């Protein structure tokens with residue numbers, strides 16, 4: 001590493017504690033200093049995922065493998081009822097998965113409505129690397145996964161089956177804020193060189209209609225990055241995020257000079273305005289995380305209760321309560 005790089009890194013570490021605690025957004029421009037590598041992920045399951053991603057990054061395996069293997073931790077955990085194995089099924093009792101991944105060159109891959117494959121994020125990476133396409137869906141995505149050596153498995157655990165049977169007693173589709181609505185894991189990473197990577201994976205809204213696809217596999221909605229500007233990712237009610245192209249808009253606002261917090265806040269406000277008089281308002285929750293090219297970061301949600309996880313040289317496993325629009 002050059003002396004200059006060393007200097008920048010040490011300087012960054014010197015102020016990291018302060019900037020991190022302030023979510024960077026409180027710093028004025030004069031104080032902005034590059035702080036990376038750094039990883040942020042949605043929710044508290046991001047803690048373990050970030051730790052894995054950090055390990056991979058530090059072992060020199062690169063940012064793309066880091067975000068992939070990071071979110072795989074959540075995909076494999078049956079206790080996380082909104083991602084991968086053990087996720088809540090749709091109203092027919094079938095677990096269907098959405099995921100996408102994106103790299104510093106704007107290469108991206110995505111799968112939607114994928115069934116019986118534990119690690120949709122890895123299938124999304126194969127779509128990106130081994131096909132001329134961005135997105136594969138349903139049976140096509142499954143056939144592709146099988147052709148790549150993925151094995152089929154039942155993703156519906158006993159716990160999720162029991163909850164589904166209980167839900168069927170009333171069959172009322174009214175997602176529970178911050179629980180069923182919705183704990184997608186979205187991860188953003190800036191590496192030693194200031195290059196950006198992102199991944200996003202979910203089993204989608206609990207008790208959704210069969211065939212429903214949310215924001216998470218849609219580049220620009222659930223995840224977006226532009227290596228010249230920054231990265232953003234979403235969690236929450238996918239329909240609302242899609243309607244605003246949420247993550248792409250957060251990145252575009254950062255391109256125009258907004259801080260990560262200002263950008264996330266603007267889009268949450270836009271979503272709030274659009275949905276205030278709709279029937280979904282009572283159960284609407286959306287949250288965004290954003291990371292810019294300097295390594296500054298933020299999270300912001302519509303309602304209270306959204307948190308996100310930070311991992312960098314100074315902050316190993318820090319959980320941050322996001323600022324929010326309404327109580």
Ligand code: GLY
Pocket residue numbers: 182184202203204205213214215216234235236237238239
């Ligand atoms: N944000 C995940 C979903 O709505 O499916």
